[in-house]
Amino acid sequence: MPELIKVRPTKIELVKLKRRLFLAQRVQKIIKDRLSILTMEFLQTARDTVEAKRKLLDESSKLYKALSIAAGYHGYIAMEKELIATEADLKVTAGSRNIAGVRIPSFELMDKGKPVRGYNLVDTSSWLDRAAQLSEECLKAIVELAELQRNFELLAMEINRTKRITNALEYIVIPGLQATINYLNMKFEERDREEKARLKRVKVLVARG
Amino acid sequence: MPKPLQDEPKQSSYEKMLQECLKGELRVVNAGLPQSQKRQSKENKLFYLLNEQYPHVVCNDGSTHLFKKSELEYLAGILDTDEQKSLSLPMLIELGANKAEATIICEGEAEEKVISKALNMPVTCKERRIRIYKPQLTLLRRKLKTTTVYVFSPKIVA
Numbered sequence: 350m351p352e353l354i355k356v357r358p359t360k361i362e363l364v365k366l367k368r369r370l371f372l373a374q375r376v377q378k379i380i381k382d383r384l385s386i387l388t389m390e391f392l393q394t395a396r397d398t399v400e401a402k403r404k405l406l407d408e409s410s411k412l413y414k415a416l417s418i419a420a421g422y423h424g425y426i427a428m429e430k431e432l433i434a435t436e437a438d439l440k441v442t443a444g445s446r447n448i449a450g451v452r453i454p455s456f457e458l459m460d461k462g463k464p465v466r467g468y469n470l471v472d473t474s475s476w477l478d479r480a481a482q483l484s485e486e487c488l489k490a491i492v493e494l495a496e497l498q499r500n501f502e503l504l505a506m507e508i509n510r511t512k513r514i515t516n517a518l519e520y521i522v523i524p525g526l527q528a529t530i531n532y533l534n535m536k537f538e539e540r541d542r543e544e545k546a547r548l549k550r551v552k553v554l555v556a557r558g
Numbered sequence: 559m560p561k562p563l564q565d566e567p568k569q570s571s572y573e574k575m576l577q578e579c580l581k582g583e584l585r586v587v588n589a590g591l592p593q594s595q596k597r598q599s600k601e602n603k604l605f606y607l608l609n610e611q612y613p614h615v616v617c618n619d620g621s622t623h624l625f626k627k628s629e630l631e632y633l634a635g636i637l638d639t640d641e642q643k644s645l646s647l648p649m650l651i652e653l654g655a656n657k658a659e660a661t662i663i664c665e666g667e668a669e670e671k672v673i674s675k676a677l678n679m680p681v682t683c684k685e686r687r688i689r690i691y692k693p694q695l696t697l698l699r700r701k702l703k704t705t706t707v708y709v710f711s712p713k714i715v716a
Binding site for chain 1: 612695
């Protein structure tokens with residue numbers, strides 16, 4: 350049962366309440382639209398996250414296999430010696446974008462175009478090339494997953510917050526306003542009926558007298 | 559001394575709060591839109607964004623909206639140079655009143671071509687709007703994450 354708002358039973362208060370109800374319904378409409386967009390984006394992000402995670406796991410398992418083969422072929426010491434020269438700074442462009450009022454991060458691995466791997470191509474085999482190529486793909490997948498996972502968390506938090514506002518409007522504010530408007534309408538009707546009955550009574554008394 | 563009667567009754571604090579809430583929500587949901595005065599400027603066109611090191615636009619709230627280079631390159635692959643110069647980014651998506659469909663604000667043929675290619679189906683532009691359904695919207699957002707943004711217009715909300 351919605352709680353009635355304490356107001357004086359006057360026509361002005363009724364007009365005010367109706368205006369409040371109109372405003373509350375408009376706010377509710379915007380928030381519901383926003384919630385529907387956020388939910389859609391959230392579901393899409395969830396699907397993408399699962400896909401990105403699966404991709405990362407696949408890439409990692411392939412990478413470990415390739416690395417094991419390369420290590421077996423060259424030997425650990427020789428491979429480590431070659432790989433020391435390959436260390437390079439990773440460049441990631443980080444920015445933000447906005448989805449229906451939620452600022453979410455956006456990461457992109459800077460691609461230099463042609464990969465220049467530091468090791469000696471003459472002394473190494475194609476196994477190492479394969480491992481290096483897979484590790485680059487793995488790195489891309491990690492950056493993509495990082496972005497998606499953070500987006501997933503932020504969208505979930507915003508959906509929770511928006512849902513609370515929608516519920517407050519839907520189950521407390523709007524029903525309270527509607528109940529109060531109904532109560533005031535009934536009160537005015539009751540007053541009208543009383544007035545009519547009183548007038549009839551006065552008419553009868555006047556007719557008798 | 560009683561105050562004279564006013565034509566418009568004064569707003570109560572409750573009404574003010576709701577009004578502020580409404581304004582605040584509209585402000586928040588539209589915060590990610592590019593600044594209106596810069597919407598038609600050169601910096602927002604695909605052709606110029608492609609040459610930038612960090613392609614971005616400034617939003618209404620002063621923050622920046624970063625575009626992914628991979629998406630820009632995808633768009634550049636679809637359009638020729640003239641169309642690239644006419645395509646303003648980000649593209650605006652307006653949610654319809656019945657929520658089942660969305661409209662994309664279309665300022666020229668470039669948008670039409672991009673949407674048509676991204677959705678892999680022909681689309682028609684009527685009254686500067688391209689209408690698409692929700693499943694298509696999901697597909698479009700998946701392909702063009704950073705180059706599209708949602709816009710909430712008070713006209714639709716009302």
